Amino acid sequence: xxxxxxxxxxxxxxxxxxxxxxxxxxxxxxxxxxxxxxxxxxxxxxxxxxxxxxxxxxxxxxxxxxxxxxxxxxxxxxxxxxxxxxxxxxxxxxxxxxxxxxxxxxxxxxxxxxxxxxxxxxxxxxxxxxxxxxxxxxxxxxxxxxxxxxxxxxxxxxxxxxxxxxxxxxxxxxxxxxxxxxxxxxxxxxxxxxxxxxxxxxxxxxxxxxxxxxxxxxxxxxxxxxxxxxxxxxxxxxxxxxxxxxxxxxxxxxxxxxxxxxxxxxxxxxxxxxxxxxxxxxxxxxxxxxxxxxxxxxxxxxxxxxxxxxxxxxxxxxxxxxxxxxxxxxxxxxxxxxxxxxxxxxxxxxxxxxxxxxxxxxxx
Numbered sequence: 001x002x003x004x005x006x007x008x009x010x011x012x013x014x015x016x017x018x019x020x021x022x023x024x025x026x027x028x029x030x031x032x033x034x035x036x037x038x039x040x041x042x043x044x045x046x047x048x049x050x051x052x053x054x055x056x057x058x059x060x061x062x063x064x065x066x067x068x069x070x071x072x073x074x075x076x077x078x079x080x081x082x083x084x085x086x087x088x089x090x091x092x093x094x095x096x097x098x099x100x101x102x103x104x105x106x107x108x109x110x111x112x113x114x115x116x117x118x119x120x121x122x123x124x125x126x127x128x129x130x131x132x133x134x135x136x137x138x139x140x141x142x143x144x145x146x147x148x149x150x151x152x153x154x155x156x157x158x159x160x161x162x163x164x165x166x167x168x169x170x171x172x173x174x175x176x177x178x179x180x181x182x183x184x185x186x187x188x189x190x191x192x193x194x195x196x197x198x199x200x201x202x203x204x205x206x207x208x209x210x211x212x213x214x215x216x217x218x219x220x221x222x223x224x225x226x227x228x229x230x231x232x233x234x235x236x237x238x239x240x241x242x243x244x245x246x247x248x249x250x251x252x253x254x255x256x257x258x259x260x261x262x263x264x265x266x267x268x269x270x271x272x273x274x275x276x277x278x279x280x281x282x283x284x285x286x287x288x289x290x291x292x293x294x295x296x297x298x299x300x301x302x303x304x305x306x307x308x309x310x311x312x313x314x315x316x317x318x319x320x321x322x323x324x325x326x327x328x329x330x331x332x333x334x335x336x337x338x339x340x341x342x343x344x345x346x347x348x349x350x351x352x353x354x355x356x357x358x359x360x361x362x363x364x
Contacts, residue, residue, distance in 0.1 A: 005145075008137040012087065013075035015131065020067030020165075022116050023060075026177040027169045028331040029115060031060035033107070037097060040106045057173070065165035066090075072161055076148040084135070084142040091132050098125040115181035175349045176331055183239040184329045184337070184344055191258050191342040193240040201232040245321050248302055253319060257295065258342035261363055263288070265316060267298040268326050268333040270308040277334055277350035278312035285316060287356035292338075299323035338362050 023030045034056040042050035052059065070090070073083045101107040102121030113119065119127065138145065147154055172178060180186065183193050204215045205228040213224065216232075231237070245254045257264070265281060267273050285294055296318035298305050305318055330337055330347055338346035338359055346362040348354055354362075 005138045005141055008134040009074050009077075009145075012131060012134050012138075013071045013073075016067050016071030016074070016087075018071075019113055020064050020069075020071060022113050023064040024068065024165060024169050025172060025179055026115065026181075026331065027057065027060045027064055027173055028327075029177075030064055031056040032327055034060055036107050037101075040101075044104070044106070061166065061169045061173075064169060065162060068165050069158060069161055073158060076154060076157070077145045078147055078149070078154045078158055080142045080145045080147075084139050087135050088132075088139060091128060091135055095125065095128040095132060098128050101125075116179075175352055176335075176347065180347070182328055184347070186344050186347055189343045190240060190243060190339070194238050194243060196236045196238055198233065198236045200236055203230040203232055205229065242322060242325050244325075245297060245319050247319050257339065260341065261292050262339045263292050263294045263359060264329075264337040264339060265294065265296045265314075266326050266330050266333070266335045266337060267296060267300065267305070268323055270298070270300045270304055273308075273333045274350065275308075275312050277353075278314055280353040281334065281336070281350065282313055282315070284353055284356060284359070285314075288359065289356075291356070292359060295319060297321045297326060299326055340364060 035053055038049045038053045038056065042048070042053075066086075070083060070087055073079070074087065097107075098121060102125045105121070107121070149157060168178075184190065201216065204218050204226070206213045206215060206219060206224040207227050208224045212227065213219075215224075243254065244252065245257055246252050288294065294316040296305075296309075296314065296316050298318055298320060299322060300308070302320075308314075309318065329335070330349075332349040332351075334350050336346075336348040336350070336353065337344060340363050345364075346354070346359065
């Protein structure tokens with residue numbers, strides 16, 4: 001039993017550390033996912049969950065740092081009477097979230113491992129159940145597990161880890177994720193990512209005379225009745241399926257964003273952006289002096305953005321895109337992306353707005 005308990009602790013600790021570090025890399029992404037959960041729960045369960053939405057980022061930082069700290073704590077047997085209870089309550093909470101998402105098909109990606117590893121809702125729930133079983137293995141022995149480090153050393157390690165984790169999370173929020181796992185990362189081609197890597201193959205489930213048949217091409221025989229369709233090579237699906245840009249007349253101009261060199265100024269919503277950030281952005285636009293075409297993408301309505309544009313003296317044409325897409329493109333509001341023929345050449349948080357020379361150097 002000693003070895004079983006040890007292995008369970010190592011697996012739980014390692015997985016919590018891995019999951020926490022991935023999310024510390026992008027706390028804003030975790031906050032966006034929490035907002036999704038709160039929106040679903042406020043409409044399905046109780047309106048009180050809507051109160052938590054404005055605090056999604058703070059809760060995100062707390063949870064991602066807590067994951068790493070708990071992972072290390074269980075590995076060194078730090079205050080296991082408390083650590084075990086916190087682990088148990090946390091995994092029960094996560095299990096509820098993932099089960100609710102899976103059963104009711106509400107949030108299709110739990111964000112358990114950020115954008116690094118995508119899990120389906122049922123895969124996420126299964127992962128949480130496995131963790132729950134592992135925690136229950138060593139939970140009854142929590143009072144018998146002796147700490148690896150002394151009390152003072154253990155306190156120091158956990159304290160330092162908390163401070164470092166908070167520092168890393170805040171840095172990622174104030175700048176950009178350390179590692180970009182998303183489809184819009186530097187070097188990625190948006191047009192190529194919008195196409196399947198190979199022709200998609202489907203399996204058509206048909207019914208005839210009470211029997212079920214499967215076809216890889218849709219049968220021309222009209223006596224077969226359609227039942228379902230399955231994708232045979234889901235790994236070939238496009239990694240970007242929702243990128244679309246349109247102008248004030250509602251005309252699709254997506255292809256225009258892939259032509260030549262474009263500097264995209266991304267503004268998710270004007271009410272949540274920082275007006276002072278446009279001082280450096282306006283300076284950059286002036287420095288470029290038309291050498292690079294500047295386009296502003298926003299999810300705000302036309303009248304709101306027109307008013308805001310005059311307020312911050314933003315001298316660039318603006319277009320529209322879906323808010324979720326814009327938040328996926330860059331975790332900064334406002335943020336900047338440099339495209340050359342649809343390839344992401346550079347990406348910046350508004351706090352790191354580059355000079356015109358830096359922008360030009362990023363192109364081929």
